[in-house]
Amino acid sequence: YQPKLAKEIVSLAFDNDVKTVVIGLPRNMDGSYGYRCDECKSLGEAISNINAELNICFEDERLTTVMAHNVLSENNVRGKKRKDTVDAVSAVMILQSYLDKNK
Known part of the structure; x- marks a missing residue:
């Protein structure tokens, strides 16, 4: 993930009174997690570190x-x-x- 992206998402959430951020989780077809899932989870963690009040949810994007x-x-x-x-x-x-x- 990019720290700049996390900051931009938090800023947009604040400006639009958003309470939940939904992040697509690119799981493998067998349901396992790959390296891209780790990047998405890192983005969610970075967003939470900037604003702990935002609810971060991950949604399967297969x-x-x-x-x-x-x-x-x-x-x-x-x-x-x-x-x-x-x-x-x-x-x-x-x-x-x-x-x-x-x-």
């Missing part, structure tokens, strides 16, 4: 990129626009998964 590409294909989004959009669509899916589990 297959969200594949699902995002499928949604974009269904909506005929191609080329550079697709590349620029896929991460945002994946993030929406991660957040929606978290919200669905925590109604």
Whole structure:
């Protein structure tokens, strides 16, 4: 993780009265944790160290990129626009998964 990123997230959370930060956890298909999971957990820890009042939640993000590409294909989004959009669509899916589990 980058300390600058953690500071920016905390600043955005403060400015928007956010209480919970949801971080996608890129687990392996077998459910195990890889090195990227460690980086995401380090980011969550850094955010907590800056502002302990923020609730940090991790949400499994397996297959969200594949699902995002499928949604974009269904909506005929191609080329550079697709590349620029896929991460945002994946993030929406991660957040929606978290919200669905925590109604």
